[in-house]
Amino acid sequence: MPKKIPFHIPFEHPQILSRTLEWMSTKSIDDDAILKDLNEIYSEFHCSERAYKTYFTQSATQALEMMALSLNLKNTDEIIMPSYTYAATANAFARTGAKVIFADIEKETLNISSRTVAPLITNHTKAIIPIHYGGCAADLQSISRLIEGRNILLLEDAAHGIGSFYKGKSLGMVGEMGCVSFHHTKNIHAAGAGGVLYVNRDQEEHINNCDMIYFQGTNRLDYIKGECSKYSWQTLGGEYQMSNYQATYLLESLKYIRNVTDKRKKFFERYMEALLFHKNKWDAQMSLIEIIEDASINGHIFPVIMKTLESRKKLLTLFYENNIEAVTHYEPLHQSIAGKKYGTTRTTMKGTVDVHSGLLRLPLYYSMSNEDQDRVIDTLIKFFEF
Ligand SMILES: Cc1ncc(COP(=O)(O)O)c(C=O)c1O
Incomplete structure (x- = not known):
């Protein structure tokens, strides 16, 4: 039998682990300065622009959940997405009560397109979320044109997309919001799992919502900034913050x-x-x-x-x-x-x-x-x- 050729081997480099352990050994496990560093320099490693706001999460699934929660969806709202995607894309929106509308993909690009999405748009359509299959961009411009002037958001599930671009912009940074995965099956990873949510516009409602959702639906961020003396539960949220270990590992991996x-x-x-x-x-x-x-x-x-x-x-x-x-x-x-x-x-x-x-x-x-x-x-x- 010839030597096995596996489908995938996660990207590793001895320096990544040794630098991560070195960094962690000099810091307290609850010192999240590393997340601030990651936020500051993340874009420099792979693209020329920054998202308006970036939230590092424990997975892209969590980033999708934050995205869906931040939209305050009603159960009459409809979200268009490919059927040919991972359950994570649908789970995030279905659990808000909104209806998932599945669009067909083009056999050539393996992505949804304005042609497959157009017949699905109704007065209830709230957002369209293409995935970029295999890190190959969906035709975002034609989908954007289709929804121009309508109250419909373009979101991106760029779970596969780290290092890919559309018209020079990093995947996930084109639509209103986008996410990327750092699971070990992806091109680089954050110690096995991780994700990031990009909020790409100065949209107060989305930013305020995401700030709270990220910290269990509380106004903890205001507390950290010294704007209130204690924080409390304001809305639905979760424990979405990437761990310091994941963040250090990701920062080191990004160098490659x-x-x-x-x-x-x-x-x-x-x-x-x-x-x-x-x-x-x-x-x-x-x-x-x-x-x-x-x-x-x-x-x-x-x-x-x-x-x-x-x-x-x-x-x-x-x-x-x-x-x-x-x-x-x-x-x-x-x-x-x-x-x-x-x-x-x-x-x-x-x-x-x-x-x-x-x-x-x-x-x-x-x-x-x-x-x-x-x-x-x-x-x-x-x-x-x-
Ligand atoms: C299209 C798509 N979206 C979301 C995810 C979820 O990513 P994660 O494993 O980081 O939660 C995946 C996983 O591969 C995916 O393929």
């Missing part, structure tokens, strides 16, 4: 983000080039993701989309026999038990259903070698030569 992005992008492009060279062999049976013009990617995921479930099964078997770990991805939320309870859709979901049954993610990680990647490519090409 440009390097990690460049390397992952190179692997993404190597896959693309090698497969396009052999396009005549697979064209009838498989397709590849298309990146929109204004996007700069982070090489988070390299998906291939088989035309049938049967051929994906056969390809998975071939990878398995060659000790290569390729993996499927989301189950469509509109077909799930909770998706039917908390959400609905009003259009065909053919893009979602077809992509879900055909999509396979190929191995891609920072410490991958070109030789290992060539083995994946050769195995895939061989599949179409039989």
Whole structure:
């Protein structure tokens, strides 16, 4: 049996852990100066702009929860999102009582678009939240144009998006609010899990709400600033603040983000080039993701989309026999038990259903070698030569 090629290996560097432990050993565990440092210098590591306000959380799930809570949603409000996403996107909004409306994805970009969203907009639509699949930007401009002049917010679930850009802006920093994940499955991580919420405009209601939600729905921030003598419970919130350990680990990891992005992008492009060279062999049976013009990617995921479930099964078997770990991805939320309870859709979901049954993610990680990647490519090409 040849050496195993795993799907993913979390990004690690010995300096990250040693510097984190060193930092922690000189500080008290409750000294959250590190979160202030992280807030100050976060953007410098990977983009030229800052979000208007940034909240570091224990996961992107928590950042989504904060985002949803801050909107004061009613149960007549509707939130449009892809069905082809992680349950975290839907959970955050469904638990506020708002209705989740699932939009179809484009088979080429794997993202929702103005075409798939337009028929779902009603007077009840409060927000649209695209995800940026694999760190590949959704067409935010055309969605923005669609909602121009209407009282509808554009939000972003950029869980996959650290190191990716849309028209030069960091993913998550384009819409009204956005979030990014630092789970260990992402390009860099915050000691296993972490997230960040960006509030991108000087919108008093959102900022005030998020300030309270972040601290268990209390006005603790006013207390910290010396603006009141004690703080109390004002609204629904949670224990959302990232731990000092996570924050230190993330700050150290961010020092490598440009390097990690460049390397992952190179692997993404190597896959693309090698497969396009052999396009005549697979064209009838498989397709590849298309990146929109204004996007700069982070090489988070390299998906291939088989035309049938049967051929994906056969390809998975071939990878398995060659000790290569390729993996499927989301189950469509509109077909799930909770998706039917908390959400609905009003259009065909053919893009979602077809992509879900055909999509396979190929191995891609920072410490991958070109030789290992060539083995994946050769195995895939061989599949179409039989
Ligand atoms: C689209 C999307 N949103 C949200 C999340 C949740 O991120 P986290 O694990 O940081 O909570 C994920 C997880 O991978 C995701 O894929």
